[in-house]
Every structure is written in C-alpha cells, then in structure tokens.
Amino acid sequence: MKKISKITINEKWCKSCEICVYFCPKSVYDMGRFYPVIARPEDCIACKLCEKLCPDFAITVTPPDIAESIKK
Amino acid sequence: MDYLYYLREEKMPHIWCDGCGHGIILKSILRVIDKLGWEKDDIAMVSGIGCSSRTPGYVDFNTLHTTHGRAIAFATGLKIVKPNLHIIIVSGDGDATAIGGNHFIHAARRNTDLTVIIYNNYIYGMTGGQASPTTPIGKKASTAPYGNPDAPFDISRLAQAAGAAYVARSTVYHVGKTDRYIEQAFLKRGFSVVEIMTPCPTSYGRRNKEGNGVDMIMFQKKNSVGIERAQKMSEEELQGKIITGVFVDKEQNNYLQRYKEVIDKAKQINQ
Numbered sequence: 001m002k003k004i005s006k007i008t009i010n011e012k013w014c015k016s017c018e019i020c021v022y023f024c025p026k027s028v029y030d031m032g033r034f035y036p037v038i039a040r041p042e043d044c045i046a047c048k049l050c051e052k053l054c055p056d057f058a059i060t061v062t063p064p065d066i067a068e069s070i071k072k
Numbered sequence: 073m074d075y076l077y078y079l080r081e082e083k084m085p086h087i088w089c090d091g092c093g094h095g096i097i098l099k100s101i102l103r104v105i106d107k108l109g110w111e112k113d114d115i116a117m118v119s120g121i122g123c124s125s126r127t128p129g130y131v132d133f134n135t136l137h138t139t140h141g142r143a144i145a146f147a148t149g150l151k152i153v154k155p156n157l158h159i160i161i162v163s164g165d166g167d168a169t170a171i172g173g174n175h176f177i178h179a180a181r182r183n184t185d186l187t188v189i190i191y192n193n194y195i196y197g198m199t200g201g202q203a204s205p206t207t208p209i210g211k212k213a214s215t216a217p218y219g220n221p222d223a224p225f226d227i228s229r230l231a232q233a234a235g236a237a238y239v240a241r242s243t244v245y246h247v248g249k250t251d252r253y254i255e256q257a258f259l260k261r262g263f264s265v266v267e268i269m270t271p272c273p274t275s276y277g278r279r280n281k282e283g284n285g286v287d288m289i290m291f292q293k294k295n296s297v298g299i300e301r302a303q304k305m306s307e308e309e310l311q312g313k314i315i316t317g318v319f320v321d322k323e324q325n326n327y328l329q330r331y332k333e334v335i336d337k338a339k340q341i342n343q
Contacts, residue, residue, distance in 0.1 A: 022290070054095070056085060
C-alpha cells in the first residue's frame with residue numbers, strides 16, 4: 001500500500017485565500033464551503049509547496065516516513 | 073521545521089489580509105533562521121510602520137517597532153552597541169524608499185552590517201492605498217484615482233547604485249529563490265538588501281482589477297525573468313516584467329570595521 005503524507009489544516013488561522021488550492025502541483029486540495037478540503041491525499045508527493053506558500057501558517061505537511069514513525 | 077517555535081502564538085492569526093504574501097516572506101525568514109541554527113536571543117528584528125512592519129509583533133526574537141521609515145537608523149545604533157546581534161530589518165516599499173529613503177541610501181553608502189528585507193507591494197497598504205514610490209506609471213491608488221503619473225523607483229537598482237554589498241530580488245511565488253537570497257544576505261558582512269515582490273490584493277489588486285491574491289501570485293509566476301535572461305532582452309520585451317536574481321554580491325569594508333579604526337586612531341592621538 002502506498003504511504004500517505006499527513007496534512008493538517010488549522011482552520012482557526014486559515015483565511016481561505018485558496019493559494020494552496022491553486023498552487024499545489026498535484027491538485028490535492030479542493031475548495032470547500034469555507035476552508036480547503038484535502039480531497040486527494042494519496043496524490044500528495046510531500047513537496048511542501050503548500051506549506052511554504054500558506055501565508056497564514058495554517059498548513060502542516062508531514063512526509064509519509066516521518067508520519068509513520070510518529071504513529072509507532 | 074516547526075514554525076510555531078519562532079512565533080508568538082498568542083498573537084496569531086496575523087492581521088494580514090487573505091491573499092497577502094507577507095506571511096510567505098515571514099515563513100522564508102524563519103526557515104533560513106532555522107537552517108542557520110541561530111538562537112532566538114541573538115536575533116533582533118527591527119521595523120518601521122506599515123503592514124510589513126507588523127512582522128516583529130509575531131516573532132519571538134528581540135524586536136523593535138520604531139517610527140515610520142526610521143528602522144534603519146535605529147538598527148544602526150543597535151548594531152554599533154551590540155555588534156554580535158544578527159539584525160534583520162523588515163520594511164515596506166514606502167517605509168524604506170519614501171519616508172526612510174535617506175536612511176536607506178546612506179546606510180547602503182556606509183555599508184553598515186545590516187540585512188534589510190523589503191516587502192514591495194507597490195502601495196501603502198495599511199494607511200489606505202496611497203501611491204508609493206514604487207507604484208508603476210498609470211496604476212490607480214487612492215491618491216491617484218486617474219492613474220499614477222510618477223515614474224517608479226527600482227529598489228534593487230537604487231541599492232546597487234548607493235553601494236550596498238548584496239542586493240537581490242525575488243517574488244513570493246519563488247520561495248526557493250527567496251530562501252537562498254535571504255540566507256546569502258544574512259551571511260553577508262555588509263549592507264544587504266533583499267527585495268521581495270508581494271501581492272496586495274486589498275489595496276492594489278482590487279483597485280487595478282488585478283484579481284485576488286492567487287491571480288497576483290500567478291502573474292508573478294508568469295512574468296518573472298531571471299537577471300541573466302533579462303540582459304539579453306530589449307526594453308520593450310521587459311515592459312511589465314519582474315527581473316529577479318542577484319544584482320550585487322561583493323566584499324567591501326563595512327562601517328563597523330572603519331568605525332573601529334577611527335576609535336583606535338583617536339585613542340592613539342589622545343594618549
């Protein structure tokens with residue numbers, strides 16, 4: 001099974017600017033009613049572009065290997 | 073890395089509008105500080121007034137929020153008294169080149185060992201969208217409702233001409249480049265300027281029909297030209313383009329060294 005990176009969105013800090021939705025190279029996000037929705041987490045390649053471009057410090061991407069080790 | 077370690081969490085979320093790029097630049101600064109392994113107490117962040125100058129309020133370093141345009145003057149004093157501090161000045165385009173224009177060019181001329189990060193969004197965002205010295209010709213602002221008649225400053229070229237030791241320009245879309253330039257600027261012993269183009273969807277984009285933050289960052293992505301390629305292009309082709317890259321990177325005597333020489337000389341004469 002393909003390992004999936006862990007993406008978290010802090011909705012208290014998100015201002016719905018949609019930068020993550022438009023600039024994700026793999027189109028992982030869809031825009032929801034108010035906040036972005038992680039629609040295709042299995043496509044994520046953990047490039048962290050969304051994390052770097054999020055102006056509100058709201059997105060955290062944990063690459064699959066680190067996410068696995070935290071789970072254990 | 074953990075951004076929250078460097079932030080004052082009780083102050084978050086920040087006041088910047090949705091689509092504003094200031095947060096992206098702040099993240100770049102924090103990433104570079106994390107990479108260089110600087111202690112939080114060894115850093116002083118100094119700012120003037122404006123949207124960009126709110127940055128020190130959110131970071132957990134030694135911070136100084138000073139009067140409009142005078143951030144570089146305060147920082148020079150700080151550097152002379154405490155030469156071991158890593159001093160980062162964050163400033164907007166209006167703050168650095170209009171109200172603080174003289175401080176900026178003279179600090180570059182003296183080559184004080186400071187790093188200035190200029191958030192250039194073409195407008196005075198916080199005070200209500202007045203035209204700044206970098207607003208392009210013909211663009212609308214609240215003080216120029218029929219289009220701005222003044223020719224804009226090119227901040228990087230200005231710093232280059234004034235004698236800065238390191239000058240680079242990047243955009244918020246090019247985060248990798250921004251990180252690299254900020255790192256080089258931090259490590260430079262001398263006056264270093266990093267100009268970062270950032271969108272202001274609320275005061276500039278809306279008035280000039282340039283769309284929201286996403287559209288403006290997309291514009292930066294499509295209209296940025298590297299400095300090597302720009303040298304081969306004609307004046308017409310460069311119309312409306314953003315030239316990015318390292319403009320100056322040179323070694324020269326900085327102000328602290330020269331100031332120390334003056335002190336030593338004065339001591340010898342007065343003995």
